[in-house]
Amino acid sequence: MDTMISGDVVEKSNAVGEKTLRADYASLGEQLDRRGIAIDAILGKVEAFGVAIPSWGVGTGGTRFARFPGQGEPRDVFDKIEDCAVINQLTRATPTVSLHIPWDRADPVRLKQAAARFGLGFDAMNSNTFSDARDQKHSYKFGSLSHADAAVRRQAVEHNIECIEIGRTLGSKALTVWIGDGSNFPGQVNFARAFERYLDAMKDIYAALPGDWRLFSEHKMYEPAFYSTVVQDWGTNYLIAKELGEKAYCLVDLGHHAPNVNIEMIVSRLIQFGKLGGFHFNDSKYGDDDLDAGSIDPYRLFLVFNELVDAELSGAKDFHPAHMLDQSHNVTDPIESLMLSAVEVQRAYASALLVDRKALAGFQDENDALMATQTLKAAYRTDVEPILAMARLNGGGAINPVAAYRASFYRQKVAAERPASASGGGGIV
C-alpha cells in the first residue's frame, strides 16, 4: 500500500509519545476496570469504526462573501484522493471517500485505481442539482427534482442515475440526494404540488437503484432557499423514505435543523421507525455553519452517539448508519481539520460505549433523573484520548496526527506542485 507521507516521519513522531501513551492507556484501563469495563473491548470497537471523508472537504471552503484559498489546494479529484490518503494514513479512521458529481467526474476505473493504491474505498455518491454545471441544458435556478417543468426534473433524475452508474463501478453502495429546491417568497411555489413533483422524480431515481444500494435523502431547514425548502425537516424526510420503499433512508446532517432542536431525539425516532440512513457530521452555532465536528458543542455529539450505541447494543432493526463528515474549512488546513474531526467523531463513539447502560435503564425506570444524567456524564467526562491514540498507533497511524502531519511538510510540498487557486466570492452578497 502506498502512503503519501513517509513511514519514517510517522514513526519519529510516534516515538515521542508512545511511552506516555502506554502509561496513560494502562492507567485508564485500571480506572475503567474499576467500573467493570474492559478497555480492550472498547479499543476493538474504536478500531473497527470509520467515517467517510467528503472529497470536497479537502479544499478550502468559503461563504457567499468570500473564499480565501489555502496553500496547495487539490486541483482535481486525484489530488483530493491523495489528501484523503493522508488523513487515513495518520488517523486510521477514514477508510472511504465520498464523491460529488460533477465536481469529481473522471474515468471511474482510474478513480478506483487511484483510491485502491492507498487502500481507500468509496462511500455514498453525491449528486448535485443545486448548481448549474457548465453546458448544462436546463438551469436549476428555480429547482431541480421539484421544478415546475418536467424537462428540468427529467434532467435532474438522469443526473442522479448517472451518479449511480459511476458509483457502481467504484463499489459505492449508496446515493445521497440533497437538493436546494425551495422558494424565497411566500407564494412562489405551491408546497403540495412541488412536493408531489419531488416524490415522483425520486421514485424514478429509486427505480434505478441497484438491489444492494440504499438511497439517502437529506433534509435541511433553509439555505440556499430562504423562505421554504422542499425537504425542510426530518418529518418530510421520513415521508419521503416511507413513500419510496425499503431501500430509502433519511440522512441527518447535524447542522440542518431549526435553532434549539433536540437532534438526538430525531435520531432516536428515525432509528425506531427503521429509517435512519446515516449522518453528515459537523458542528454549528448559528445555522449550517459546517464547522468541525465537536468544536462547538461536544456534548451534543456525544448525545447523538449515545443513541447510536444504544441502538447498536439493543440490536435495532435496519440499523447500519453511514458516517460521513461534511464540513467547510475556511480558516484551517482542511487536512488537519478533517483528521481531528474524524477523531472527534470516534471520541463521541468511544465515550458513548462507556455508558453504564444497565444502571442507566434502572435510573430511568425509577425516575431518578439526577443519577440517570450523571451516568451519561460519568462516561462523557472520562478522557478516552488514550484509547483513540492507541487505535491509531495499532493501525499504523500517528499518535498525534497534527504533529506528524506538520512534521511531514506535506502541505508545503503539495503547495509547490499545485498552483494557487483563485480567491472568490466578493460579489455574491
Add this chain to the structure above:
Amino acid sequence: MDTMISGDVVEKSNAVGEKTLRADYASLGEQLDRRGIAIDAILGKVEAFGVAIPSWGVGTGGTRFARFPGQGEPRDVFDKIEDCAVINQLTRATPTVSLHIPWDRADPVRLKQAAARFGLGFDAMNSNTFSDARDQKHSYKFGSLSHADAAVRRQAVEHNIECIEIGRTLGSKALTVWIGDGSNFPGQVNFARAFERYLDAMKDIYAALPGDWRLFSEHKMYEPAFYSTVVQDWGTNYLIAKELGEKAYCLVDLGHHAPNVNIEMIVSRLIQFGKLGGFHFNDSKYGDDDLDAGSIDPYRLFLVFNELVDAELSGAKDFHPAHMLDQSHNVTDPIESLMLSAVEVQRAYASALLVDRKALAGFQDENDALMATQTLKAAYRTDVEPILAMARLNGGGAINPVAAYRASFYRQKVAAERPASASGGGGIV
C-alpha cells in the same frame, strides 16, 4: 335564545357605525368587483366560519412568575359559558366552547343546558394529564401516557376515556390530547421506550373513541419539559396519527414550533397526507407565548389560511380542520382579547379567500416569483374589515365588538357578583 348583554346595548352601538359600514362595504364591493370577486360570496363564507373558544381562555392567564387576576373572573364552568356567550353574541364567530377536564368537570346534562341556553355547542374535549388533580392516585410528575409505570399510564388512559364519555353527552365529536411528558435532563428518559409506551397508551384511548369522533394529538417543542418532549414536533405527531388509524389527526398550535420554522409548510404537508386535524390559534414572538392571534405576525396567520383556503377550494381529501383559539390573556380583559382574536382569524380567512388563485398558479408555473408573491400581498393588503363587520351585523352581533362590550358594562357587572380570585405564582420560578 338568551343573551348576556341586552340587545339594546348592541343596537345602540351599531347605530353609530352602520351607515359608515354600509358605505365602506359598498366601496369595497366595487373594488373587489374590479378584481372579479363577488363580495357577497366572501361574506357568505365568513358568516359560515366559526372558531371555538377554550373555556380556560376566559380566565386571566399568567406565567410561572405571577398571575395578576382581572376583575370578575369566572368562578366555574358555568360562569365561563356565560363569558363565552358574550363573545359569540357580539362576534357571531364563536359558536362552540372547548372544555378542559378536570377543570370544567360538572354534570354534563347541566352543562349542555347551560350552553344551549345561549345557542352554544361543544367543540373538542381536552384532557389534562400534565398536572395533578386533587386526590389523584398517581402523580404525573414524571409523565402520564409515557410514564415508566404502567399504573400511571392506565390512570391517564382512563382519564382520557372519561373525557370522551363526558363529551359524548355534550355532543362533542373530538378529543384533543396534549401531554407535558418529556424530560429535563439528557438520559432521564429513553426516547424510544417512552414513545413506545405513549403509542400503546394512545392505542387504548383510540380504541374507546366513538365511530364518528376524531382524535387529535398535539405536538409542542418544549415546556413544561425543557430537554426533551415526547410529542415534540409534527414529524412525531404524524407518526402517531399514522400508527393509530384513520380517526387520528394532528393538531397544530401555532406557538409550539422551533424558532424560524415555516409553519404554513407544515400545514401543507399534513393536508397533503390527510392528517391535519385542526388548530390552536394564537401568536408568539419567542415561544409558546399564547398571545392574541395575529397580534405579532399577522401575515404568517394569513399564510396559514392561504394553505387552508387552497385545500378547501381544491377539495383536499380528509380536510375538515377544527379551529380553536388557545391563548393566555395576562394583561387584557379575556373577553375582549378573545373577541378580537376570533375576528383576526376570520380576517385571515377572508383575506385568503381574496387570493387570485388562477393567477397565482400561473405565476408559479412560470417561476415568476415576484408576481406570485405580489398576488398574495394584493389579497392581504385589502382591508376586509367591512366584510367582517357586515357578517357580525347580519348575524345580530356588534359592528364594533369591543365598543359594544364596554358600553354594556358586563365586566363591571360580573365583578360585583364574582369575588376576586387570588393572585398567584410568586413561588414557581
Add this chain to the structure above:
Amino acid sequence: MDTMISGDVVEKSNAVGEKTLRADYASLGEQLDRRGIAIDAILGKVEAFGVAIPSWGVGTGGTRFARFPGQGEPRDVFDKIEDCAVINQLTRATPTVSLHIPWDRADPVRLKQAAARFGLGFDAMNSNTFSDARDQKHSYKFGSLSHADAAVRRQAVEHNIECIEIGRTLGSKALTVWIGDGSNFPGQVNFARAFERYLDAMKDIYAALPGDWRLFSEHKMYEPAFYSTVVQDWGTNYLIAKELGEKAYCLVDLGHHAPNVNIEMIVSRLIQFGKLGGFHFNDSKYGDDDLDAGSIDPYRLFLVFNELVDAELSGAKDFHPAHMLDQSHNVTDPIESLMLSAVEVQRAYASALLVDRKALAGFQDENDALMATQTLKAAYRTDVEPILAMARLNGGGAINPVAAYRASFYRQKVAAERPASASGGGGIV
C-alpha cells in the same frame, strides 16, 4: 434629465390606471378625513421620503452554493447606475445610490457625471475588507480592522480612507463600515484584544472623516464568521459609536439579529441614546436572508417605522437616519425587486404616519393594552397604496412600476447589449 425608459411607455402605462387611482385616492381621503387625517399631508411626507439603492443590489445575488445569473446583468458601475436610474424613474422613491469599493471603483468625476445625468445622488460609501481584492498586499482571511497583524489593519484603514476620498468627490456624506472579522472556533481569537484592535483602527478612520460626514458601523450576529463576530450586536455597536465620538452612529440591518429579537426596541434604544445612524432594509425568515423588504413579515417593518415616525414627530435629538435597501435578489429581476422593496419601505412609513399617536399615548398611560395595539393595527390595516401610487404619479413615475417596467422591455434591451455573466458558486460549500 435623461431617462432610461421612454416617457411614452410610462404615460401609456399610467393611462390605464389613473382614473381608478384618483377614485381610490379620493375614497381613502374621505376615510382618513373621518379619522381626522389630511391625506395630502401624508402624501407630502411620502413624496419627500427616499431610500438609497445599493449598487450591488442590481446584480443577481447568490449563495455559497450557487449563483444563477439573470439576463442583462450590469457589467460595471456605469451599467449599475443606469439600472438605478430606471428604479428611480418609475418609483420616484430612490434618489440616491450607495457605492461599494472596490467593486465600483472608477473615476469619481465620471461617476458623478453618470449619476447626475439621471438626477441621482450618492448615499453612504461602503468599504470592503471582507474579501480580498486582486493584487491586494495582505489577505483578510483572518480579519481586517481587528487583525492580529498591524500591517493588515493599516491596509484596511487606508482602504476606508480611500473610500472617504472617493465619496468626497461624489458628494457622499457618510461611510458605512461592515467587516466580517470574527472566528470560527472557540479560542481562535481573544475577544477583548480583537475588539481593542478594532477600536484603534476605527479611531484612525474616524480621524480622517470630514467634518460634515457621519461614520456608520454595522453589526451582524454571524456570517461569514461562524463562532464569533467582532461587531456582533447593537450592544457592541453602541460601544463603538460611543468610543469614537459624535459623528459615529450605529447602522441597523434588519437581518443581522439573533432569532426572535425585538428589532424595533433596538431601534428605539439607539434613537433614545442619540446613536441611530440608519438602516439596511430587507427581510428575513432564518438569518441574513437578504430577502425583499416586507416580503416575510410586513408588520415588523411597520413597527420599525412606528418608532421612526414617533421619533420624527417628537423631535428626537440627533435623529436623521439614512435609509438604504440591502438585499440579494436570487430569483427575481433585481430591478423589479428593488422597485417594490422601495415601495414597501414607503408603505411602512406611510402606514406609521397614520397612527393616532395621541390616542396611543392615552391608552399606554391607562394600560389599555388592547386598544393601544388596536391603534397600531388600525393604521397598519389601512391600504395606503393610493397614496404611494399618487406620489409616484405626481413625481412623474409609474402608478404600477412593474407593469411599466415590463412594458418597456428594458431587461430584454440591456440583455442584448450586456453579455451573460458566469454562473458561480458550485465549489464553495
Add this chain to the structure above:
Amino acid sequence: MDTMISGDVVEKSNAVGEKTLRADYASLGEQLDRRGIAIDAILGKVEAFGVAIPSWGVGTGGTRFARFPGQGEPRDVFDKIEDCAVINQLTRATPTVSLHIPWDRADPVRLKQAAARFGLGFDAMNSNTFSDARDQKHSYKFGSLSHADAAVRRQAVEHNIECIEIGRTLGSKALTVWIGDGSNFPGQVNFARAFERYLDAMKDIYAALPGDWRLFSEHKMYEPAFYSTVVQDWGTNYLIAKELGEKAYCLVDLGHHAPNVNIEMIVSRLIQFGKLGGFHFNDSKYGDDDLDAGSIDPYRLFLVFNELVDAELSGAKDFHPAHMLDQSHNVTDPIESLMLSAVEVQRAYASALLVDRKALAGFQDENDALMATQTLKAAYRTDVEPILAMARLNGGGAINPVAAYRASFYRQKVAAERPASASGGGGIV
C-alpha cells in the same frame, strides 16, 4: 459549627472512596506536571472558589402548567437555610445564601444567627416587583419600576430600599434587581418613555445604596413579558450600569439570551468595559429553562469560565464577579441538583485554569485557529474530578456528595417534620 448531617455519615461515605481518590489525584498530578501545571495550585484556587445558593432554589420549582412538590420542602426561610447548610457541608463550595424579599422576609437578626450557626454568609439581596405580595397597595400587573403611574414606581423603589436595609443587617454587599416589566402587545408600551421611567427609578435606588455595596441589574430577553421587555439584553443592561454610576454592574443569567447568542463574548465585552457584576448560573436548551448548570452544554459553561480566568489572570479592572446559581428543580431533589450544579461550576473554573494561556496567545497571534481551539479542548477534556473531590475532602465535605446525602436520609427526616406543600399550577396556562 453546627451541621445538619452527622459527621459520621460523611466520614463513612468518604472512607469508601478516599483511597481511590488519592490515587487518581496523584495520577492526575503527574499528568498535569508533564504539562507544566502544579496540581496543588489548582486545588488551592478551587478551594477558595464559592458560588451562592439562592434561597428559592431549595424548593421544588414548576412551570405555568403545574408544580409537582417534592417531599419535605422547606416551609420558610429557616428551613431553607438548613437545606443550604447541607449543600455547603457536603460540597464546601457554597458558603453563602442569596435571599429573595418578600419570600424570605423575617427578623434579620434571627436570620443572621440562623445562618451563622452553619457558618453561612449572605450574598446579594434580591427584590421582587414581578409579582404582587399579599396586601400590597399597588399591583405590578402593568409594570413596577417602569410603570406609567408614579405611585407604583415609588412603591417598587421603596421595596428595593427595604431590601437594602435588610441586607445591611445581614452583611450582604449587593442588591440584584430583576424586573418582569415589559409588554405583550406592540404599542402597549412606549419603549423610550418606559425606559426613562425605569432609569429614574433605578437612580433613586442607587442613591440609597451604601458606599461599599454594588447594584446588579439583570437582563432577560422575554418571560414574563412576551412581546417586549424593558431590560431585554446586555446592550440595555450596559446602558443602565453606565447611567447609574460606578457601583452599578450588569448581572448575566446564562439562560436569558436569544437563541444562538455567543454568551462568552458578552461576558468578555462586559469585563472589558468594567461592568460585569456577576452571574446567575444554570443551563438551558430552549429559553430560560433554569436547568442544572452544565447539564445541557458543559462546553459553553467552560467557555464562559475561560473568559473569567483570562480576566482574573490578566488583572482586569473592576473585576470581582459574584457567582450564584439560579435554577428551577422540577424533577430532582433540589439539594442534590444544587450540590452537583455547584460542583459543575467549580469544574468549569478548574478546567479553565488548566488552559495553557501562553500557548493560546501564541496560536492566536499566528492565526493558528486549529491549535488555538485544541488548546482549549486539551484543558476541557482533562477530567478534573479528582481536584474537586480533593477540595471537598480537605474542607470536610464529601468525596461523593450525592452518595453521602442519600446515606444520611436527610430528605426522609425533614419530610417527617415538614408537611407536604400543595401541588400547583393547573390553571395558569
